[in-house]
Amino acid sequence: MQEVWFFLQLIVQGLAIGSVYGLVALGFVLIYKASSVINFAQGELLMVGAYVCLALMTKLQFPFWAGIMVTLVISALLALSIERFVLRPMIGEPVISIIMVTIGLALLLKAIVAAFFGTQIMVFPEIFPQTPVRIGEIVVSQIYIYTFIASMALLIAFALFFKYSRLGVAMRATANSNQVAQSMGISVKKIFAISWCVAAVVSAIGGILIGNINGVNITLSAVGLKVFPAVILGGLDSIPGAVIGGLIIGVLENLSGGYLDHFFGGGVKEVAPFAILVIILMIKPYGLFGTEEIERV
Amino acid sequence: MQQCGIFHQTYKDDMAVFQTPFIKFGMAGLFLFLLIFPFISKPLSAILNTNVLYMANLIGIYIIGAHGLNILTGYTGQISLGHGAFMGVGAYTSAILTVKAGVPFWIALPLAGLVTALIGMVFGIPSLRLKGLYLAIATMAAQFIIEYAMRNWTTLTGGSAGMVVSSPVFFGFELRSDRSYYYLIYAFVILATLYTKNLTRTRPGRAFVAIRDRYLSAEVMGVNVWLYRILSFGVSSFMVGISGALWGHYVRVVSDEHFGIWLSIQYLAMIIIGGMGHVLGAIYGAIFMTMLPQLLRIPEHFLTGIFPNIFAVFHSMREGVFGLIIILFLIFEPDGLAARWHTVKNYWKLWPFSY
Numbered sequence: 001m002q003e004v005w006f007f008l009q010l011i012v013q014g015l016a017i018g019s020v021y022g023l024v025a026l027g028f029v030l031i032y033k034a035s036s037v038i039n040f041a042q043g044e045l046l047m048v049g050a051y052v053c054l055a056l057m058t059k060l061q062f063p064f065w066a067g068i069m070v071t072l073v074i075s076a077l078l079a080l081s082i083e084r085f086v087l088r089p090m091i092g093e094p095v096i097s098i099i100m101v102t103i104g105l106a107l108l109l110k111a112i113v114a115a116f117f118g119t120q121i122m123v124f125p126e127i128f129p130q131t132p133v134r135i136g137e138i139v140v141s142q143i144y145i146y147t148f149i150a151s152m153a154l155l156i157a158f159a160l161f162f163k164y165s166r167l168g169v170a171m172r173a174t175a176n177s178n179q180v181a182q183s184m185g186i187s188v189k190k191i192f193a194i195s196w197c198v199a200a201v202v203s204a205i206g207g208i209l210i211g212n213i214n215g216v217n218i219t220l221s222a223v224g225l226k227v228f229p230a231v232i233l234g235g236l237d238s239i240p241g242a243v244i245g246g247l248i249i250g251v252l253e254n255l256s257g258g259y260l261d262h263f264f265g266g267g268v269k270e271v272a273p274f275a276i277l278v279i280i281l282m283i284k285p286y287g288l289f290g291t292e293e294i295e296r297v
Numbered sequence: 298m299q300q301c302g303i304f305h306q307t308y309k310d311d312m313a314v315f316q317t318p319f320i321k322f323g324m325a326g327l328f329l330f331l332l333i334f335p336f337i338s339k340p341l342s343a344i345l346n347t348n349v350l351y352m353a354n355l356i357g358i359y360i361i362g363a364h365g366l367n368i369l370t371g372y373t374g375q376i377s378l379g380h381g382a383f384m385g386v387g388a389y390t391s392a393i394l395t396v397k398a399g400v401p402f403w404i405a406l407p408l409a410g411l412v413t414a415l416i417g418m419v420f421g422i423p424s425l426r427l428k429g430l431y432l433a434i435a436t437m438a439a440q441f442i443i444e445y446a447m448r449n450w451t452t453l454t455g456g457s458a459g460m461v462v463s464s465p466v467f468f469g470f471e472l473r474s475d476r477s478y479y480y481l482i483y484a485f486v487i488l489a490t491l492y493t494k495n496l497t498r499t500r501p502g503r504a505f506v507a508i509r510d511r512y513l514s515a516e517v518m519g520v521n522v523w524l525y526r527i528l529s530f531g532v533s534s535f536m537v538g539i540s541g542a543l544w545g546h547y548v549r550v551v552s553d554e555h556f557g558i559w560l561s562i563q564y565l566a567m568i569i570i571g572g573m574g575h576v577l578g579a580i581y582g583a584i585f586m587t588m589l590p591q592l593l594r595i596p597e598h599f600l601t602g603i604f605p606n607i608f609a610v611f612h613s614m615r616e617g618v619f620g621l622i623i624i625l626f627l628i629f630e631p632d633g634l635a636a637r638w639h640t641v642k643n644y645w646k647l648w649p650f651s652y
Contacts, residue, residue, distance in 0.1 A: 032430075036430075038430045038433065038434075086624060086628070089628045090627065090628065093627070093631060095376070095430060095433075096370060096374075096376050096433075096565075096569075096573075097569070097627050097631055099376065099430070099433050100565055100566070100569055100623055100627060101623070101624055101627045101628075103562055103565075103620075103623070104566075104619075104620040104621065104622075104623030104624040104627070105620065105624060106620065107562070107616045107617055107619055107620025107623070108617045108620035108621050108624065109620075110616065110617070110620075111614050111615070111616050111617020111618070111620065112617060114617075115614055115617070225437075225441075228434050228437065228438070229438075232431070232434060236430070236431070264449055266449070267445065267448070267449060270441070270445070271441055271442055271445040274437075274438035274441040274442055275438075275442055277434065277435070277438045278420075278423070278435060278438045278439070278442070281423040281427065281431065281434075281435050281438075282422065282423055285423065285426050285427050285431060295513060
């Protein structure tokens with residue numbers, strides 16, 4: 001019985017972390033779908049969000065909700081300027097240049113954060129109640145539950161947004177084909193900018209949630225790398241795929257950490273998602289829900 | 298100075314690597330300069346306040362690796378974010394072979410290249426079905442997996458403590474000093490450069506370029522895309538593996554922390570800043586990226602005198618400056634230094650009668 005509870009415990013924690021991956025992956029897929037940019041700076045956007053929120057709360061004594069709101073505005077502005085000044089001149093450049101420019105961006109953002117805040121780990125003031133919740137034998141700290149609920153609520157909100165709102169439909173149209181969208185009177189430039197804004201905002205929320213779980217330091221940006229296995233598993237251009245991929249990767253990572261760590265001497269959690277990634281690429285490269293690219297001569 | 302036009306009368310002339318007397322003369326001059334460089338490096342080091350010879354050796358090692366990545370990314374158009382780890386594979390292979398199996402360096406070095414080529418080819422398999430974006434992600438995964446293996450496969454690699462490696466011995470003479478190792482490295486640099494230059498004139502080289510430009514057309518023309526993509530991964534990893542082995546025996550301690558994703562990014566930055574798909578690009582890029590930290594030290598020193606606290610800020614900004622330079626290059630000079638050098642040269646060729 002002990003074994004089963006251990007297994008369930010790992011799954012519950014994995015789902016909570018996975019929901020954050022899903023959230024960040026959503027932002028990633030959004031940018032990719034709209035402008036076919038692979039954003040290697042997604043994790044840095046998340047890190048910036050966490051740091052800004054933390055600074056607002058501890059240094060400027062903002063209440064939590066105000067802190068989040070201001071953080072989201074700042075993230076959106078940051079994303080807007082990134083899109084305008086870095087990515088827009090790159091439109092039409094080869095894939096490798098675009099990848100490298102986002103990598104450069106990642107390095108730059110990381111350095112700026114390190115210059116401002118140092119590299120020490122910082123913790124959020126207590127926002128969520130600390131007493132753990134017991135479900136049977138599973139002990140979960142409440143923060144995991146809040147994280148899961150918050151991410152799920154956001155994901156549902158975004159799903160509705162894309163399905164019903166005018167802007168959401170415009171974004172989907174742009175994702176489908178820039179040219180057709182343009183000819184239908186949608187401003188593609190505006191949609192690119194909005195995609196970056198949304199991506200930065202969801203990443204910032206993800207950063208705040210993860211920051212509450214693990215504390216905030218510069219390695220937080222590594223979460224951005226975990227997004228790759230998630231989106232590859234779900235399919236690079238599928239929004240539901242990103243969410244499901246995030247959840248699955250979160251769970252698998254936690255399970256592999258729990259069961260394989262003593263075989264390989266620790267740290268399996270960090271590498272398992274990438275091993276999964278390579279396997280998926282070899283078997284089913286377009287993931288669970290991705291559209292297969294068919295090329296005709 | 299330079300000839301305005303070149304008039305070839307035979308195919309042999311047309312195919313020559315060094316076409317004009319001026320270039321031949323220049324190459325001979327460069328070769329001589331490389332030969333005597335270790336002897337003039339001492340006063341240079343004193344002036345510049347760094348060990349110039351050490352820098353030259355690092356540049357040489359990176360040139361070999363950058364040529365490798367350039368063959369893959371510049372010529373074949375396949376992105377790799379795993380070349381840092383591949384370099385590590387080369388370094389560890391040669392370290393393990395020489396230390397644990399007692400194989401002499403001269404055999405371990407090509408073996409290191411071969412093992413790296415093999416591993417590179419395994420991680421290159423996804424490239425058969427995937428293009429740019431996916432490949433970047435696949436090779437990034439390779440980077441993390443190999444890094445993990447280097448860190449955690451303690452029985453083989455010595456874990457995070459690393460491995461202590463001996464210097465190579467050349468006919469009883471130990472290549473331990475910067476100067477003797479310099480000649481070893483630059484022998485390989487010249488080999489690698491000539492190889493890369495020549496590769497583009499052979500059937501595989503042309504196939505690589507055809508795949509880069511449009512792989513569907515290449516396939517229609519009868520190029521075996523499958524074979525040449527894997528081959529490109531193999532050749533590229535071989536060279537980066539050799540550079541890793543040379544690095545290991547030069548620094549004499551091989552540990553995993555040198556071969557992180559940061560190194561892969563640096564390699565990519567080298568060929569982008571230098572110029573993708575140019576032999577000279579890899580060389581300029583390697584020189585630029587190795588010199589850059591040294592150049593950054595100048596304002597650092599200067600400003601620390603005035604504001605003592607700024608050092609820490611600068612230290613953390615170093616990677617940021619790299620990032621900024623990559624971004625600026627991509628936006629304003631996407632073809633790199635090699636292309637810039639070409640325009641400058643062309644301008645002066647017809648000066649003052651350029652039209």
